[in-house]
Amino acid sequence: MHVNTAVLLQLAYGEYAVGAFSVNSIEQILGAMRGATEAAAPLIIQVSHQARRYAMPGVLEAAVHAAARHFPELVFALHLDHGDEAACYEGIDSGLYGSVMIDASAQPLAENIAITRRVVERAHARGVAVEAELGRLGGKEDDLVVAEDAAWLTDPDAAAEFVARSGCDALAVAVGTRHGIHKFAASGQLDLERLAAIRARLPGVPLVLHGASSVPAAEVARINAAGGAVAADAHGVPEALYPELARRGVAKINIDTDGRLVWARVLREYLRDHPATLDLREPGRVFMAAYAERVAQLCRCFGAAGRLAEVRRRLGV
Ligand SMILES: [Zn+2]
Known part of the structure; x- marks a missing residue:
């Protein structure tokens, strides 16, 4: 069942985080849905601008809604x-999304607020977060x-002003993580005190952590053992830290890199071990199973596993 994202985040707020998994293909869509179902966790599937360009606009969205019919x-x-x-x-306007992210973070504060406010008005009129x-x-x-x-961390006071004036339902904050394979700058780490200060000024407002993959060292090692060239010192958010983030108001955790790592590991190992294969579906099946397992594991780390019955009960569905 498809729902407004804000509803899921409000149910999770302060207790656990909902995993938001980036998808570019039907294998990722089906794998994520299998993983969330196995973990009995609510799920956010996200599609980026580049994913929509890659798959052609509307294709992934249609596939997500079609796939969901197999996971009642x-x-x-x-x-x-x-x-x-x-x-x-x-x-x-497509009616297919439970939420959109407006990223005007490169703009000055007043302009970011004005753009976000316009998007919020149009979105809320259509029941979209x-x-x-x-x-x-x-x-x-x-x-x-x-x-x-050009990167800068979120200022707690500005965050309070931003949410009050823009009316957004959830706020993505910069507290030390980065996009890409290296989740932290050379000496950087998660600024948990800043996160706590933001939460204190925005009680009840779900926070979102981007660049939040865990980048398991074992996964990087397997990719490299199968001929890959991923930086061996790549690392991400320690899995043990996810529950602490949820307690500090992070209700949505974005995962893209960890999915890419599963894809690279499965493809490299499969093609190395099956040099005669020409069937996309063979490694595709292995990928879906491996990705489902990773999604389920992350849902357990986020505290979202086993929450599905409670979510359905509280939504009355
Ligand atoms: Zn992001």
Whole structure:
């Protein structure tokens, strides 16, 4: 069942976080839905601007809703990740999204507020939730590249003003993570005190953590053992820290890199071990099973596993 994202985040707030998994293919869509179902967890599936360009607009969205019919127990939301104003309006008007993210974080505060406010008005009129961003994550995610000297952390006072004036439903905050394979700058770490200060000024407002994959060292090692060239010192958010983030108001955790790592590991190992294969479906099946397992594991780390019955009961479905 597809729902408004804000509903899922409000149910999770302060207790656990809902995993938001980036998808580019039907294998990722089916794997994520299998994983969330196995973990009995609510799910957010997100599609980025580049994913929509890759698969052609409308294709992934249709596949998500078609796939969901095979998972009748699932409660999920489809989210548009890092949209500009035009992309958000397209997503809102399509009727296929439970939320959109307007990313005007490169703009000055007043302009970010004004743009977000316009998107919120249009979205709320259609029953769609809005995530906005204040602060800028460094690193690289597809065509979104932010140099370290252009990255800055979220100011708690500005965050309170931003949410009050923009009316957004959830706020993506910059508290030390980065997009890409290296989740932290050279000496950086998660700024938990800043997160606590933001939560204190925004009680009840779900926070979102981008660049939040855990980047398991074992996964990187397997990729490299199968001929890959991923930086061996790549690392992400320690899995043990996820529950602490949830207690500090992070209700949505974005996962893209960890999914890419599963894909690279499965493909490299499968093609190495089956040099005669020409069938996309063979490694595809292995990938879906491996990705489902990873999604279920992350849902357990986020505290979201086993919550599905409670979510359905509280939504009355
Ligand atoms: Zn992001």
